[in-house]
Each structure stands twice: as structure tokens, then as C-alpha cells.
Amino acid sequence: MSNKQWVRITPVQNIPLREGRSVNISGRDIAIFNLGDRLFAVDGRCPHKGGPLAEGIVTGNTVVCPLHAWKIDLETGSVTRPEAEPACVAAYRTRIESGIVLVEVPEPSAKDQDNPHFCGGQNPASGHFPASNTAP
């Protein structure tokens, strides 16, 4: 099964309130959002056309992709707009320790087999992830 580890990322004040910032954690592009009372982390690329989610406008617990306004739930990683869209992005656990944001990511060895988040068991992103992720 998966081995996960907590990674120290950056002082929390580097992520402004109600904004996101992207960070590359051993090859994963992850977007971290500061919602004041809590932090969220999801894969940084929109399942639609790979838009940078960290640059989106935060609305409640969701972020709106800046490219074509797909909406992603930051808690679950699932796409909430378009409504019928089954795609999702991975969501990661976060915590703050002495003012530093930590994100829990799978260990690099587990990277290829283990997706930290499944959309109801199906392959979440078929045809949606950028080519590099879906190429055979």
C-alpha cells in the first residue's frame, strides 16, 4: 500500500488569504490555498485543459480555473462545474506546524502506482489530463 510522508513547504504567510500558490514537490505540481481557517492542497492542473488552478479565484471551498472556469472542490478534488463531469484532481492533506505549511504526499516510489485520490474508483482524468499523464 501507499507510503505517505509530510513535506515541509513554506511559511504560511507566503500564501495570501483566499489565494493559491503552486509548488513543485518532487515532480508533482501542487496548488496550495489559504482559506484563513484552513489550508487546502490539490493537484495544480485543471483536468480540463491543464489550467493552473493556483491562479484561480477562490469561492468558498472551491477554486475556479482561470482558463475556462471549471470549478474544483478543494476538499475532495472533484469537479463541481460542469456538474455532470466525473473528473477530479488529487487532494492532499495539509497542516501547519510552527507557522510552516506541510503537505502530505505519496512517497516518490509510490508515485506511479498510487493515486492519492480516486473519483469513485474510475480513472478520473481519462482524456483530460495533459498528454504526458495519459500517454500510453
Added chain:
Amino acid sequence: MMQKLVVVGNGMAGVACVEQILKHAPKFEITIFGDETHVNYNRILLSAVLAGEKAADEIHLNGLDWYEKHGIALRLGVRITEVDAERKTVTGDDGSLTPFDKLLIATGSTPLIPPMDGVKKEGVFVFRNLDDTRALLDCAAPGKKAVVIGGGLLGLEAARGLQVQGCDVTVVHLMDTLMERQLDFVGGSYLKAKMECLGVKVLMERNTTAILGNGKAEGVAFKDGSSVEADFVVIAAGIRPNVELGRKAGLQVNRGIVVNDYLETSNPDIFAVGECVEHNGTCYGLVAPLFEQGKVLAATITGNRGPVYGGTIQAAKLKIMGVDVFSAGNFSEKAPGTDAVRYEDPALGIYKKLTVRDGKLAGVILVGDTSDSHRYMDWLRSQTDLTAMRRQLLFPGPANDAGLDVAEMADSKVVCGCNGVTKGAIIQAVHEKGISTLAQLKDCTRASTGCGSCTEVCQQLLKAVAPEFQEEAKKNLCKCVLFPEDKLREILRSQRLRSVQEVLEIYGNGVGCEICKPALSYMVDMLWCGDHDEDRSARFINDRVHANIQKDGTFSVVPRIRGGVTSAKELRRIADVAEKYKVPMVKITGSQRIDLLGVKKADLPQIWADLGMPSGQAYTKGVRMVKTCVGTDFCRFGVQDSTKAGIELERRLEHLYTPHKLKMGSVGCPRNCAEATVKDIGLVGQEGSWQVVVGGAAGKKVRKADLLITVESMEEALQAATLFFQYYRENANYLERTYDFVERKGIETVRRETVYAPLAIQQGLRERLRKSKRISRDAWLEGDAPRHPTQFVQIEPLEKVQA
């Protein structure tokens, strides 16, 4: 045989009374004397004229044709100086002698000038009639220092009007409370804060002793030894009833001409009405009593003596842009058995107080939110028992049925207090005259033609009763903020909310979305002329980093090249930047600009610094560019210097935000090489003149721009263009391009409200534009001083994950 009725005074009271008399059987040959040279006008709206919201001729109540139609002899510009009660004649200052059978004195009041030195100096004004207003308008100019003596209703209206005209206004008040006759100390403090928030300075507890200056007002001195500078001074310290004619006629006179409940004076053939009378020990200085008195007097004088006047509940409404105040009845808490019920919210500037005595409403004060004034006025008039409603005095439960309020209203309830029009009268008019619009209702019943505060109730009544009534469909901003944008702008203008989050918390769901957040960002920026608390998280990524996001997450950089005119040196710098940062694509845009595409966010600040050029705003809803042709410099056809005009237009408007992107063009001849007629704003040079065109488009939609105005000089063209620019900024909905905006408004309306608007309106637009422009700055300066440490920086994890 008709009797001769002479009316002295062509003001609101006299004419309103004559209107009532005309409703009775014809009995009189009427002559009206007015010492002003204007036809009868709505004095309440003088402050709107001063504030430039209305033109002088828009406040006329009865035109000359009305007098003619009713066979009334109108003698304008004649002051009646003598009255002989025995011989029954009046003498005018033109030497005329006019006999009467009945005399109606409606001489109103004059400004009270408190004892002080120097009131005869040049630059000292009162604010009472149309001539005073015109004189003030002539004198007012941006930057002039105006001192208004008197912090009552009239003084504050004058202050606000002058402030809208761009004057630097100070209000001086003798007491410790503004409008102390209408407000308690707390209410006065809220009002003071609102006025100060609007930019009017307020000095309390200052006793003015002299107007300083050598022949001309230069300042005002106070009893405590201090003084303030002034370019001109307005005295608005109260009014004094004009009673001289009453005295000369031998009538009983106290402070005013004494009348009984039938409006009769001590002489059976002489009557008096309005501000010059004293009824039951009270002289009224407000409008509602005039109408009530007029009705009673009309009955009495036409031989239908019966209706009585029982006095009027004193109610005052201050309705000046941005400040709403309502006060009625007795707000003192001192009387035994009086309870005060209060609500206040300092952040919103809302203060409400009701005084309740013996279970009934005794008085009310509303500051900042007067939407319930009708309900309270009704409780005051009807003396409703409030015992069962004690918990809902300040917060009525939400009405399930929007029409319930008007449905619950009794037919006899007065809707328009100014003109005394009841709900029943309005319904009757709707049914009998087939009225379906507010304008028709105004014409027919005069309802809502006074202070205008009943407009909403009239609308609701029309909606409920008139079969053909169609309300303008208005779309709410989004699901988070359930207000149409125009309504929201109106609300926010009167509030002190300077940030998107504050607006969302008070008028929205507290969260917001990608639709309302950028819209509200724009709105607070526009309303506060740039002086607001900008919240970057509410803005689209382009406005967070001042570059245009591309499909791969990189950005494009477009420096400002005013008018599309560049130089070899500038081009070389651009080329160097493109090489240094390995810019994947360098492209000439359709807007005569150069686009560097595929730039990484982290490189933006350094690229801007290397370019050394301001932002071209190609990424935002803002001033994009002015496209120009070569005009007269090299072109053999050009007849106007379109290049210079375009560069200047761009310079005057650059760095500002607009409801949607704004593209402009300037051409030097009708060949239109820079396509000015399909731009949001276009300047089209012709032999000897310039056309300013607006609302053009050549995008999603193709639309030929409408002609705004044709002017002679380049400067006039620039002025007209910038006027439209600010008008669009203030009145368009977010993401509404000028071509939709101009179509929605209609070009005639746009012209009327910009280039043909009263000077004061134009000056207001210009002043707000100037203020916004002063605060605006080149967004790319943030490259050197980021708003946030990680605005452009790629965050690197503090620790590496072990592979």
C-alpha cells in the same frame, strides 16, 4: 359677478392653494403677484439644481400656459409693498394699485441673518430662491473654498451641492448637533460622520462673529478667536416668516401671521397660507403643511367652510446624494413614560431611534437607511397602537408577498405627503385614466413630484393595480449578491464599504464567486475613485500579476506604446528583452502594439524593468489603447492631427479600469484608417472639426459607433471623450461593453447626461475622473514593489522529498 382674489406670493404655498381653489366652483377672478421673475417652481429641489442633478427649468411646477388656461393674471417681478385693509387694495413696487375682494397672503419667508459683521460683503450669499441658486452656481468652481454657516437641513443641502460642484466646503454650526431640530446628539454625530466621509468639513459649536475680507469675503471669524479661510460664504441659518404685509393689514401677528383652524386671519377677507403663517403657536418651514393648509383654505375661501387644519406632524427628510436622514415627531426621551428604541451600526453609518409613548409612536429618527420612513410616518399619523408590534418595531418580518405592503395600506392613507395624494386617489386615477407608467401618474395626480421619496410606493401601487404596468426587468449580479448592479452601485455610494469582502459580508453571502468578486472589485474602485482597499484575491489572475494568462499558464506582456508611435530605441529594447528571456513569440497586435508571448510569471518583474515602459493594460478590463493614423504629420490627406490627439487621449485615461476593456481610435480624416468608428470611443477629424463617436465595435459584434458630438477643437473633442469615458465607468454594468451600454441607454440619453448635461453634472464627472486618475498608477511599478512577497515568486519546498 366674480369676486377679485389677489394672491401675494407665487411660491409653492400660494400656487398650491390656488390649485385647490380651482377644484371648487369658479368664484374668483385671480391675480397672482410674485416678486421673483420666474414661474412657480419646486423650491425643495433647489438643492438638486445646486448639485447639478436637475436643470433650473426642470423644477418648474406650473408653466405660463397653466396660468393662461385658468385665466389667472400673473404679475411677475412685482413686490407688493402696501396693503390697505379698509379700501381693500394692494400697492406694488411698480406703483400699481390693485383692488381685491379677498386677499391671500402667501409671502413665505426670508433667510435669517444672524448678527455678525460683514454680511454685506461681496461673496456672501443666502440660499433661498432660484436666483440665489444661480448666483451660487456662478460662483462655485472646483477648488474654491466655501463656508456654509448653518448645519440645518438647508445648510447641509447647500454644502453638499457646493461640494458636488468641486468646492472645498466647510459647514459651521452654532450647536453641538447637526440638524438639532430634527436629530438627537447621536443621530447628529452619524450625520456628521457621513458628511465628513463625503469630504465636507464640519465645525461644531462655532459662533460666527464676522465675515472677514476687504470688501469681499475672504474668511469667517468665530467668537473663540479662531477663523477659517473662504472664497465665498453661504448663510443658511434659518428662516423668518415674511409678516410685514400682515402687520400693514392690521392682522394679528406673532412670529407669523396668526391663523385659526380654517386658515382665517383676524380679518374675514384676508387669508394667509404657508411659511408666513403661525398656526397654534407653530410656524412651519417645510413643505407638507403647505398642501394641507392649502386644501383647508380653499374650502374656507370658496364658501365651503368646514374642513379644519389640525396642524402637521413635523417631518423632515434630508435626501442628498450619499446621505439619507429622516426625522418626524418628537424624538425627545425626556417626557415621562417615553421609551426610546434604538439601533445603530457605526460601520454602515446606520442609526435609528423611535420614541414610544403610551404604546404609540411619538417620534422617529433615521440616519443612513430611511427605507422604513413611510411605515413610521403612517404610525405617527394614525397613532397606531404598537403594543402587539413591540418586537418588530425596527425589524419587520420579511414579507412573503411583495405586494402585501401596498395591499395592506388603507385607501385613505397618504402616499405622497408633499401633494397629499392618497392610495385611493392613485388607484382611481389608474382605473379611470388608464395610467400605466410613473410619468403618467405624476402628470395626472402630481404624486411623487415633490420630494420624490414616495416614488417606490407609487411604483409598487402601479405594479399591483395597473394591468399594463411593466417593471424594467433587472438581473441580479449573481447568486451570491442578490441585487441588480445599478441598485448595488446606488447602495454602495451611500455606504462606507471600501472592500469587496465587506460588501459580500453585508450585501452578499459572505463568500462570493468568480462573477461577483471581479465585478465588486471594479465597483469599489470606481465608486471610491481608486481610494479603496483593494483585495487581490477578488481579482482575476491577470489583475493579480498584470499580465495576460495564456492557455499553457504562461503570460503575455504588452507594453504601452501610446498612439502606436514608438522609436528605434524602444524597439531595440523590446528586441533585447525578447532575446534575453527567450520569448517564444513576438507579435504585432491588431491594436498597433507589440506582444511578447509565452513569458513565465517569475520573469515578469525583470522584463518590465528591462523594458522601462508602462503597462499597456492588455490583460485587464481597462483602458487598452488608442489606435491612430498618421494624421497631418506625414499623410497627404490628413486634415487633423489625429496622432497627437490619440496620444493625448491615451495619456489622460491610461492606468484606469473600466467595466469592460475599452479600445479607442483617432483618425485624421474620414478615410478612417485607424477604424475609429468601430471603437468604444473614436475621434474622427474632419476639415475644421472633430466628431466624437462612441459605442463602436469590431469584435464579437460589429457596430458602427454613434455620434456623440461634433466640436471644433481637439481639446473639446478630448473633453467630450473623457466625459463619456467617466459616464460609462459610472453607469455601465461590469462586463458591459460600450456598444451594449450605448444601446441600452440610447444615444440621446447618453448625450443628455454627458455633453449636454448641466455644467455641474459635467464637472462632477470630471472631478471624479480627475480623482481616480490622480490615484491611479502604472501597474507594472509593482515589479519593484510587489504587493505580496510571493506575488511573482515560484515557491520552492523547504525540504526535498527523498527519492
